[in-house]
Amino acid sequence: MKIVVVGGTGLIGSQVVRRLTEHGHEAVAASPASGVDTITGEGLKEVLQGARVVVDVSNSPSFADDDVMAFFRTATGNLVEAAGAAGVGHYVALSVVGSDRLPEAGYLRAKVVQEDLIKQSGIPFSLVRATQFFEFVGGIADSSAEGTTVRLPGAGVQPIAAADVAAVVARTAAGEPLGGTVEIAGPEVFGMDEWVRTGLAFRHDAREVVTDAEARYFGAKPGKDGLLPGPGAQLSETRFADWLPVNPPVK
Template sequence: MKIVVIGGTGLIGSKVVKKLTDHGHEAVPASPNTGVNTLTGEGLDEVLAGASVVVDVSNSPSFEREAVMNFFKTSTGNLLAAEAKAGVGHHVALSIVGTEKLPENGYFAAKIVQEQLIEKSGIPFTLVHATQFFEFARGIADDGMVDGKVHVAPVRFQPIAGEEVAEAVSRAAAGKPLNGRVEVAGPEVYQMDEFFRQALAAWNDPREVVTDPQARYFGSVPGERTLVPDEGAATLGKISYRDWLAASGQ
């Protein structure tokens, strides 16, 4: 089965391509690096010819509110139009646990629009909602910097290894469309400020972590359960952050 992976040369996409290839599928990575640009439509018709499934794990190069909204509206619209033309039978997209719980966040708002476009497209689909990736932990800490300290809200946090996100996306791509969502999350639930205290200690990072109920998560203040799935709603990964950190050498 030919499966085109939009964003297939990135962190998650490259893992998805490998997993699908290992299971005998014709997994084709598609990105600006391979001559496919969903913002302009360049290369879409050619790469989608004969494709049964499209997986979209692409991401905006800018998280600025207007830029990220434009990216997901334009790229998703172009991609879905090309899929309809090519007769693609299943669209799989990676999104975030809690999008609808934090609509005032510019990135989350853009992902909501992306999901709405997919749901209204008429193309059978599956949405994979994941919690934050272990790989992004340092970036989250850096984003919380205020006066030389890392400010973090005392809310629930359940990060997951990118490898297990890719496994969930690959499983969805190889399966039948759900016309709905699946959720995946890490095996351990933390209080976010405590996670980062432990993480910075493991990184030998001397920065102080400040528990701040008003700390922003990429521009917005999350609620107690904004960033985690509802009880029993998600498939849980097996890789702990401690084990991932030891294996990755980060």
């Protein structure tokens, strides 16, 4: 069947397209580079023609609070409208574990708005909420750095490999709509400070990770369990220590 993957050239989207194609589906990667712009609506009608499923793994180019809210509100609104008009029967979106628990974080507030627009669309849907990707370990350090010091809370995190996220998203897209949300996470719980410290040390990054209970994560204080999945989450098998040696930092 035809499955359109919005954000199909990104970290998750490209892997979703590959997996769906390998399983015999007509997976179409939609992005501004292919003439599809969810902000302006350009190309949406054309790319969704004949599609049975749309997968939304797109992301805002800016994480500033106002920018990210404007992106998800506008892009999701346009995509929902176009998908409904095209008769799409399944809308799959990737979201974030803990989004509804941390309203202080502008990015997570915007993801809740995205989820609500999808739920209210009338289109059968599946929401996949993932924890932080292993691939984000360097970016989290960068966003929390003050010179050579990285300040992070000891909040619990259960990070997951992007490849494992893509596998779940692809499998969900090929299946029947859930009409709800599934949470996915890695097999191990770390303190955020511990996780980032381990990642930096492995990559010989000399920055010092300091545990700071007052440090924020995208503007929020996540607390001990704010970023952890709830009971019943699907856990992947890839461990961080096994992932690190085969995933050098992107230059």
